[in-house]
Amino acid sequence: MTDHTEQKSPTNHSTFSIDPVTSTESTVNDTIAALINSTPLVDSNTLHTSRDNSPQTLRRRSSVSIIQALANTRHLLTTNDARKRNFLVGTARQLPENTANDINSFFPSGRLLTIMMVTWNTGEASKLYEQNYTPTARQTAQPKERMLDDICDILLPTFIDYVSDLIIVCTQEMSVAKKRTDWEILLQEVIGPAHVLYHSVHFGTLSLCIFLRRDLIWFCTEPEEDIIKFRAVGPVRTKGSLVITFNLFGTSFMIINSHFEAGHGSEGRTNRRLNFHNTTTKLSIPHEFIQRTFKSMKRTASAVESSIPPSLESTASIDSTSRAAVDITKSCDCVLWAGDMNFRIDMPHDQVLELCKERNFREILLKDEFRIAQMKNNDLYANFKEADIDFAPTYKFDLRFDDDIYAKHRTPSYTDRILYRDKPTSLIECTQYKSVEGVKHSDHKPVVAHFRVKLKPGLHTGNLSYGKFNHDVYKSGCKQRERHHSLGVGFGHNAKRRTAIPKSSVCVLQ
Numbered sequence: 001m002t003d004h005t006e007q008k009s010p011t012n013h014s015t016f017s018i019d020p021v022t023s024t025e026s027t028v029n030d031t032i033a034a035l036i037n038s039t040p041l042v043d044s045n046t047l048h049t050s051r052d053n054s055p056q057t058l059r060r061r062s063s064v065s066i067i068q069a070l071a072n073t074r075h076l077l078t079t080n081d082a083r084k085r086n087f088l089v090g091t092a093r094q095l096p097e098n099t100a101n102d103i104n105s106f107f108p109s110g111r112l113l114t115i116m117m118v119t120w121n122t123g124e125a126s127k128l129y130e131q132n133y134t135p136t137a138r139q140t141a142q143p144k145e146r147m148l149d150d151i152c153d154i155l156l157p158t159f160i161d162y163v164s165d166l167i168i169v170c171t172q173e174m175s176v177a178k179k180r181t182d183w184e185i186l187l188q189e190v191i192g193p194a195h196v197l198y199h200s201v202h203f204g205t206l207s208l209c210i211f212l213r214r215d216l217i218w219f220c221t222e223p224e225e226d227i228i229k230f231r232a233v234g235p236v237r238t239k240g241s242l243v244i245t246f247n248l249f250g251t252s253f254m255i256i257n258s259h260f261e262a263g264h265g266s267e268g269r270t271n272r273r274l275n276f277h278n279t280t281t282k283l284s285i286p287h288e289f290i291q292r293t294f295k296s297m298k299r300t301a302s303a304v305e306s307s308i309p310p311s312l313e314s315t316a317s318i319d320s321t322s323r324a325a326v327d328i329t330k331s332c333d334c335v336l337w338a339g340d341m342n343f344r345i346d347m348p349h350d351q352v353l354e355l356c357k358e359r360n361f362r363e364i365l366l367k368d369e370f371r372i373a374q375m376k377n378n379d380l381y382a383n384f385k386e387a388d389i390d391f392a393p394t395y396k397f398d399l400r401f402d403d404d405i406y407a408k409h410r411t412p413s414y415t416d417r418i419l420y421r422d423k424p425t426s427l428i429e430c431t432q433y434k435s436v437e438g439v440k441h442s443d444h445k446p447v448v449a450h451f452r453v454k455l456k457p458g459l460h461t462g463n464l465s466y467g468k469f470n471h472d473v474y475k476s477g478c479k480q481r482e483r484h485h486s487l488g489v490g491f492g493h494n495a496k497r498r499t500a501i502p503k504s505s506v507c508v509l510q
Helices: 023-038 054-073 079-083 100-106 138-155 180-191 214-219 265-281 287-306 318-323 349-357 361-365 369-374 471-486
Strands: 112-121 166-172 195-203 206-213 224-229 240-248 251-259 334-340 416-421 428-435 447-454
Touching: 100 214, 112 138, 112 251, 112 334, 112 416, 138 180, 166 180, 166 251, 166 334, 180 195, 180 206, 180 471, 195 214, 195 224, 195 240, 195 471, 206 214, 206 240, 206 251, 240 265, 251 265, 265 369, 334 447, 349 361, 416 428, 416 447
Parallel strands: 112 166, 251 334
Antiparallel strands: 112 447, 166 206, 195 206, 224 240, 240 251, 334 416, 428 447
């Protein structure tokens, strides 16, 4: 379900070119055409019936749709290719002399991977985990239905035409008393069986979950994860960064979920800059990059150290000095960084409210902590991009009121952000950047961003995951989806309960 069309209101950050169809694809198209021409659309036993007979018409349409669906998959494997015993040839038409065949079969329109990224400070919302019960009446089903609708608005927004290939969910301030598996099952239920939970990592109140299109799971490397802790004291871990790195085909990804220190004034800004710096420089992943980089730096440092007189030697270790100078995020082609970064607006509370009423968000952003720092040359934040913001500040709302009213003791600010970093060889285009204003479980509004990334072909070598994903979450999510569907939960205002079909002779593959 790749997004092959232009999204609505795209942001002009980069432009992609579409590759021409390869000769291999032309051959496959000829094969499909021959298959269509040789397949009868109507059974000969039904020719005596009238042309206007509806069963015959349905049978014809069904045959056409089945063949068209087969043609659109573009995954036909010839017996000759299979006999060549090429590496992973069973998953696609990969040939050693043309490594782009696999990726082109899954992304025929320019190899564009679509990504939906979400960040949400849930504020320990109590109803997030109302997941593992079965409602017996519509009255008891209503809280569950509201939560499903809200999660759908976050993960499957209507302003995106197609479900994204990669769905990343970053949350902060989740309840530590609840099971993270329940949250993952809820996400799986909403996203549906076409995606699987590729990897997740949790720390204290932070959570990072990555769902990937099911047929792409075979082209990923084993994920690597790391946790950067900002506070060394306290029983509950609330501030830190969760990081996952992996390769999809030939493109390397780094996904980060952070919760930075709060606070106004210079002290708060200094703490957040330190959080940002520590995340970029203290990572221990990707392992291959770390080993290659620091081994080389150790050799250089050792050579320099041998030429320094003993009286001038520093007490700092070589490891600490070398690691502090390296931005690990530069090791990956595509870096997506989301979270509650607590960036503040340096403006009086009442003035922000007036500008919000006028929807003059550009004026508010002139006093935004992150945007001000970005305009400085060689600043810590300057290497990361952010799409244009055309929505109201996402923090802090007063939950005592049904309407969206900002708390009087906090200046409204854009604390919840999604940043990205790319390379000339792997450009990222942000097509949508919005807040989900209808969700009111927390004093923060969720923020979503939609990206398109042009993937690079890969040789499928290295530390492949071989289709590894969370089977337990997938199974539980599908069962929960089926149970709620049979009870009519999640169908809006349709009060009629639905029952599952006990027997069916039709098998549907997604």
